[in-house]
Amino acid sequence: MPNLTNADWLERDARYLAPTYHRCFEIVTERAKGAYLYDVEGNQYLDFTMGIAVNNVGHCHPSVVRAAQAQVERLIHCSAVTRHTMNIKLAEKIGQIAPPGLDCVFLNNSGGEAVDAAIKMARFVTGRPNVIAFTGAFHGRTLLATALTTAKSHYRQGYEPLPSGILHAPYPYCLRCPVGQKSGKCKLECFDILESMFAHQVKPDTVGAILIEPMMGEGGYIVPATGYPVENGYMQRLRKLCDKHGIMLIFDEVQSGFGRTGKWFASEHFGVVPDIMIVAKGIASGFPMAGIVSRKELMDRWTMGRHGSTYGGNPVACAAALASIDVIEQEGLLENTRKMGEYFMSRLNEFKSKYSFIKEVRGLGLMIGMEVADESGAPDGELIEKLVEECFKRKLLLLDCGIKNHIIRFVPPLNVTKAEIDKAVSIIEESLPAASSDESKDSKESSNVAQPIA
Ligand SMILES: Cc1ncc(COP(=O)(O)O)c(C=O)c1O
Structure with missing residues (x-):
């Protein structure tokens, strides 16, 4: 068969694949290596999306490839018919790198499924039905995860009635403060709103869990409550509130985990340990793998047979996960993430001082967002759409995020080099x-204050 072009493949894709699965760029990938992706016509793209924060050690890292290949020769699948060595090894390893006390693991296949598992566990263990999640968060596409998700109403519309018992509190998004306060001058009024929900909407002794992304992903790459000191800040108060009322605190680290923020998990930036941590994406370099991590004594109360997964803890995915963790440790990638993250943000901040529509460059490690607004301070998704398109023409892949798609999320591999960042910066x-x-838009006269999103 002659070499097929992107257009040839796109035609077949459109005919045979469900259109509901949206793809960001109209090219067809043939292979990828490190920070680069190649389409079927041989075009090379610098990839700062990493399969939406999945390929943390870069595409097709040789150690991950070797580990998966070796495992395929030994055992591909045995499900729950017997036990196997690979998920035992992986659970032990996760227990070593997870926040203190989180040392018992349930494995499944995707972030959304893991979110469901966390809520099922919290409801089962506490015997309480209600869950508080946060406005703007994204937790996945299962029906329960959809009910928890408010990143965009688009994700929910058409699927009602959604599972019940879910309430939403405002996320501490300082640039567009949900309660109209000025960043750095507030008293954390957004936390008061959360607390007041117990008086107005739901008795705390009926709440089994509070679920939050310790750094918001799809909703806008938002570091929570940056305008307030971390000590006794939002996350620490959240921990205390949960302890006071016997509520399980769940952190969704699907996007922020496994080194993305320069620490193994984003919770470490706030000195807060959740009761349940949800992991996926970066755990296994692209092999379907996810899970929840909790304390042994809590996991023991989620009794045998109450949850399961045919493919959960698949041996090949476990081998890839173990190899990925090993690469992060052996190649000093947490440190590289911190160093390169700082460098990348300093380069992006040069643009902020030049272009007044850039309102904020923010992030932790290599989870970096750049938010833009129009002259009225409203989110400017159109500008970001054009910027992504212009970068794509110059062979740099970037993703947007946020309610109006008005934020670029930069997600390079954790082993990204200074030269690769410089290349991306010069394309931008x-x-x-x-x-x-x-x-x-180049004028510095327009407002620097972003408006809250209605
Ligand atoms: C924070 C967060 N939670 C859950 C999910 C859902 O993960 P998956 O697509 O693997 O089901 C995502 C996916 O983007 C996510 O970013």
């Missing part, structure tokens, strides 16, 4: 004028 530099062709 070339693309920015074209994306913001309205000259007035």
